[in-house]
Amino acid sequence: MAEMNVTSANKAVLTIGDSAPNAVPGAAAGMVIPLVQDITVSAAPGTVRYSVLSSASSSAFTTVNENSISLNMLVDELFMFGDSTKSNQVHVDGLFKTSADKTEVFFSVSFNGAAGTTGEIYVSGKGFIGGLAPSAAVDAAVWLSPMEIIVNGELAKTET
């Protein structure tokens, strides 16, 4: 048994880039999303159920996979609205503009270990940023927002 703990800051890290190399964990130009409260990697195969008269139970066949990354975060100004000093275009534009412009991004989610170390496992892919809904409340003190990456294509697992 080898549970994958998330007790250090370099695990469960979402990195976004304007190209696949810039989205690899530890990439110098990678946009590492800060202040994430929770993150979910969803790899869900589509299914269709059908019934036949000769069986008391329904049957199923699979269709295409529908993959997504969803998370909740505290809003960081330079990540939400852009940082002109960066070389990664997604970071220059910020999450909000990238979502509004429907720009395709590349991403990776590191599961364990420090970026670039042997044995690190991460999943990667490309997709579109959506689901941003910054909200503020008098008791909340800071802006909070959910976010989703609607994956375009398949998630790939990489072990370094």
Add this chain to the structure above:
Amino acid sequence: MAIRDDFITQITTDISGYTNFRVSSELPFDSGGNSLYIKNKKTVYVNTVREEQIQLYRTMDQNSVYQTQSIVQAFLTVDAKNQPSNIDDVIQAILNAKNVVTSPQLTEALVDNDIEDDYITYTFEYTILQT
């Protein structure tokens, strides 16, 4: 100390219209194991600020957002059997001193009382939350 000074100034202003009531800025307000607000009735004593850092949000990259909770207590003792006729107004005025803090997340004020022998001690507690 700034918050305590602000409260002393505000309470002084708020109760200035009530005869015989005053505010002391003395520290400590204890003499020979006895609280001075029991000895000096109708005098408000304001304690030093007690602060606490409360974790509001925890994130996976080990950053946190904290909220600072500051608590200021004030004490007032009067004769329990023959309370001043305007004591309710005085209590309300002292509670209203919470408004001296102008940019908090939240300011609350409450009052509790304790009767001992022939006197009653009102304990005021102001709670200020700031991020």
